[in-house]
Amino acid sequence: MDTMRDRFAPVVSALLDEDPRVAVVLAAIGVDGFVEAARRHPDRVIDVGIREQLLIGTGAGLALAGLRPVVHTFASFLVERPFEQVKLDFGHQGVGGVLVSAAGSFDWPSGGFTHMSPGDVALMDTLDGWTVHVPGHPDEAETLLRHAVAAGDDKVYVRLSVQSNAAAFPVDGRGFHLVREGGRGVVLAVGTMLDHVLAATEGLDVTVLYATTVRPFDARTLHRAALAATGGTGTPDVVVVEPYLAGTSTAAVAEALVEVPHRVLGLGVGRRELRRYGTIEEHVAAHGLDARSLRERISGFLGTGGSGEGSGGDSVRD
Numbered sequence: 001m002d003t004m005r006d007r008f009a010p011v012v013s014a015l016l017d018e019d020p021r022v023a024v025v026l027a028a029i030g031v032d033g034f035v036e037a038a039r040r041h042p043d044r045v046i047d048v049g050i051r052e053q054l055l056i057g058t059g060a061g062l063a064l065a066g067l068r069p070v071v072h073t074f075a076s077f078l079v080e081r082p083f084e085q086v087k088l089d090f091g092h093q094g095v096g097g098v099l100v101s102a103a104g105s106f107d108w109p110s111g112g113f114t115h116m117s118p119g120d121v122a123l124m125d126t127l128d129g130w131t132v133h134v135p136g137h138p139d140e141a142e143t144l145l146r147h148a149v150a151a152g153d154d155k156v157y158v159r160l161s162v163q164s165n166a167a168a169f170p171v172d173g174r175g176f177h178l179v180r181e182g183g184r185g186v187v188l189a190v191g192t193m194l195d196h197v198l199a200a201t202e203g204l205d206v207t208v209l210y211a212t213t214v215r216p217f218d219a220r221t222l223h224r225a226a227l228a229a230t231g232g233t234g235t236p237d238v239v240v241v242e243p244y245l246a247g248t249s250t251a252a253v254a255e256a257l258v259e260v261p262h263r264v265l266g267l268g269v270g271r272r273e274l275r276r277y278g279t280i281e282e283h284v285a286a287h288g289l290d291a292r293s294l295r296e297r298i299s300g301f302l303g304t305g306g307s308g309e310g311s312g313g314d315s316v317r318d
Helices: 004-018 031-040 052-064 075-080 083-092 120-124 138-149 191-200 219-228 250-256 280-286 291-304
Strands: 022-026 045-047 068-074 097-102 130-133 155-159 177-180 186-190 207-211 213-215 237-245 263-269 313-317
Touching: 004 022, 004 031, 004 068, 004 097, 004 138, 022 031, 022 052, 031 045, 052 068, 052 075, 052 083, 052 097, 068 075, 075 083, 075 097, 075 120, 097 138, 120 130, 120 155, 120 213, 120 237, 130 138, 138 155, 177 191, 186 191, 186 219, 191 207, 191 237, 191 291, 207 219, 219 237, 219 250, 237 250, 237 291, 250 263, 263 291
Parallel strands: 022 045, 022 068, 068 097, 097 155, 130 155, 186 207, 186 237, 237 263
Antiparallel strands: 130 213, 177 207, 263 313
């Protein structure tokens, strides 16, 4: 199966043909995928070289000129390195664009920590008005890319990954999907974490929700599912499993359930740097995101009220 990033250049190249407002801005990474598109649209396929601050500034400048920029590189170079430009050139100037990242938390382990960005969504969450899509399958990525480009002049961040769930959901760029119903808590699986969560919760009496759009946060669906799955206690338990920094969405869960006592456990990538880079699968396991580890942590939290401590756990109690 092809990857989300394999879909990126063909989808955006087609959008360049379809919509004269669309422009692509690259910073050396991903240029090979746009060779033919650059021949057809030399004024709307721009490579700024290894200059990430200029990458963002150019995208925002195109937006000011009335175009719909699609800006792409690795997450660490798209969000972290030029964060001031994202904040000012897009946010302060009040213009929109589509930021599309690759590599994410640890998709290229041999690239080392300079090419890892587990904190990208948490960082984007400090800014106002950004939609954040985290697809879990290449088909979902294609749909969400098209949604993002077609979203008027909105600010959108699309997080692509080489990891994937086995099957795609019919995503719409808005709410969460109800995958499984249960009566003892809710597990919210984000993006590529769904298959791990489904394996981890097999046979457990829990509701599983699936999220590919995490901002805006679908508080209504989470609220309804959490109150329906209290196990008769009246106190909802929610576990959020995210493919990036643990605890990124626990505040959003707390806000969704602000009027009722509840418990929330955030599982994801830990803060500690793993210097033995290894494979993607080894990183998943090291952060406790494999099915076996998730089952232990989810069962412990829901069954005994455990703290969720570990390499990638963040527990909040209201």
